[in-house]
Amino acid sequence: MIKAIIIGSLLLILAYAFTQQKRSPLISGALAAIVFVGLILTLFPEVLQMLANDLGVGRGVDLMFYMVILAAFLAIVNLHMRVRSLQDSLRDLARAQALRDPKVPARELDHSELAS
């Protein structure tokens, strides 16, 4: 039963990854790879145990835990970069608006402009 739930969830993530293919190919590809690995490990749990033994980790579940921590860290870095990029865009917009609407003292204005 649990396998069916996990596989269903992974397939939903895969569908989401496909929808993001044009917008962010890197993230989409990474998600698809994670889903692929997840499917293999869910269907063949002994593979995880074998991998853990090869890497010197005691149990397969421990290896999974370490991988999740790593993935969470990468996700945080990705979000952080996106926030910084949004901040830069916001700054550029705010600057453009400020520059478009200067409050100029009357003595600075050209006489012709004052007359018009």
Added chain:
Amino acid sequence: MQQRAPQNDLDQVWIVVPAYNEAGAIGPVLHAVLDVFPRVLVVDDCSNDHTGDLSASAGATVLRHPINLGQGAALQTGIDYALAQGAEIVVTFDADGQHSVADAVAMVRLLRETRCDLILGSRFLGAAPNMSWRKRLLLRAATLYTRLTTGLDVSDTHNGLRVLSRRAAERIRISQDRMAHASEILTQVAVQKLSYREAPCTISYTKYSMAKGQPLSGSLTILRDLVVRRLYR
């Protein structure tokens, strides 16, 4: 928007004053500056008080950020505007009354005489009465950091009084929106091999400016911003 034609040798000198909640000091500061320099631009960084209105009634041109971005961003906005207006020289000047107009005039004169790209104000070549020993120590450490990381032979850092030629103003691009811009400007001076001179200046630490100034913990924020920007460059 078209503005009047140049009339004297300071007419193409733009004083850029970044300001955030400076209603308590900006009026007299601007009157003193406008007595000498005809072109004064205040970049109101979305103040909650009447900084913008006071600046406009003092006779300055005012730009207002719709959101608070930080002093570095305000300076860049001001420099962009001044360049668009044909500025030959841009002076960055604090709004809290710490800087002296006479120093700014002397620095503009020095820039013209030496034809350097920048003149940097130095309180350690000039004077800074009432500066606390902790601030002095911190600034010395920051200056040492700047000298080591940029190779520039400077005696002060994080001094807001600077005079930039048009060439320098066009080349320097401030991406540090908050207080780390001061280090970033010096880094760009070094990287782009802009010529510079230091000039003595007097920084007046008043009760107001000390209350408004950065807490010493702000230096940690500056350090963090510099490190993060290097990581994501």
